[in-house]
Amino acid sequence: QVQLQESGPGLVKPSETLSLTCAVSGYSISSGYYWGWIRQPPGKGLEWIGSIYHSGSTYYNPSLKSRVTISVDTSKNQFSLKLSSVTAADTAVYYCARDTGIGGDFDYWGQGTLVTVSS
Amino acid sequence: QSALTQPASVSGSPGQSITISCTGTSSDVGSYNLVSWYQQHPGKAPKLMIYEGSKRPSGVSNRFSGSKSGNTASLTISGLQAEDEADYYCCSYAGSSRVFGGGTKLTVL
Numbered sequence: 727q728v729q730l731q732e733s734g735p736g737l738v739k740p741s742e743t744l745s746l747t748c749a750v751s752g753y754s755i756s757s758g759y760y761w762g763w764i765r766q767p768p769g770k771g772l773e774w775i776g777s778i779y780h781s782g783s784t785y786y787n788p789s790l791k792s793r794v795t796i797s798v799d800t801s802k803n804q805f806s807l808k809l810s811s812v813t814a815a816d817t818a819v820y821y822c823a824r825d826t827g828i829g830g831d832f833d834y835w836g837q838g839t840l841v842t843v844s845s
Numbered sequence: 846q847s848a849l850t851q852p853a854s855v856s857g858s859p860g861q862s863i864t865i866s867c868t869g870t871s872s873d874v875g876s877y878n879l880v881s882w883y884q885q886h887p888g889k890a891p892k893l894m895i896y897e898g899s900k901r902p903s904g905v906s907n908r909f910s911g912s913k914s915g916n917t918a919s920l921t922i923s924g925l926q927a928e929d930e931a932d933y934y935c936c937s938y939a940g941s942s943r944v945f946g947g948g949t950k951l952t953v954l
Contacts, residue, residue, distance in 0.1 A: 762943075764891075771848070771947045772891065772934050772936075772948070773945060774936070774943040774945060777943070787942065789846070821890060821891070825943070828879075829879055829897050829938065830877070830879045830881065830937065830938025830943050831896040831897070831936065832891070832936070833893050833896070833902065835891060836890065837890055838890050
């Protein structure tokens with residue numbers, strides 16, 4: 727069974743960089759698929775942030791592209807998100823998920839982690 | 846890219862059928878039969894219910910079905926049950942992007 731688990735600070739100061747990691751178990755990232763990040767502000771809908779292929783190719787939401795970096799560490803079977811210059815608008819539950827790629831769907835999800843941007 | 850358009854809410858009585866629409870553009874929904882649907886209960890992660898427009902993952906009830914016409918995709922839930930009450934989101938493949946809908950709250954009366 728594929729399992730994903732997000733980890734990282736729950737509180738980030740404005741203008742700083744948000745950093746999260748997603749540990750994958752039950753499947754080797756090196757075997758394929760894309761791996762994505764999705765966020766959900768409190769009480770609002772889902773927003774795709776970006777996805778990365780196991781080879782390192784990345785695809786980002788155009789509205790966030792200038793601030794987002796997604797990377798993969800196949801040796802640790804994990805992938806990471808960095809979002810720079812955060813503001814209160816970046817406060818959200820951040821989910822990592824397996825992105826099937828050509829289908830554009832997310833079949834396995836982490837439980838999500840709340841990141842609050844506040845001084 | 847703009848979010849796909851979904852009704853804010855729909856409701857139905859147990860046993861009835863409901864349909865949730867998801868309207869996009871010729872750049873996303875209209876260009877690919879690659880819309881997925883997610884169910885999200887409060888405080889939980891989304892769950893994939895339909896992928897590639899009309900396919901159901903293993904374990905998902907056949908009461909859930911998906912379809913598409915033009916730039917609009919639809920999710921139909923038949924034989925409504927109390928546990929179907931949740932938020933539902935559509936998501937479309939859009940080349941190198943993915944775009945979600947704003948979400949629809951389903952209330953089972």
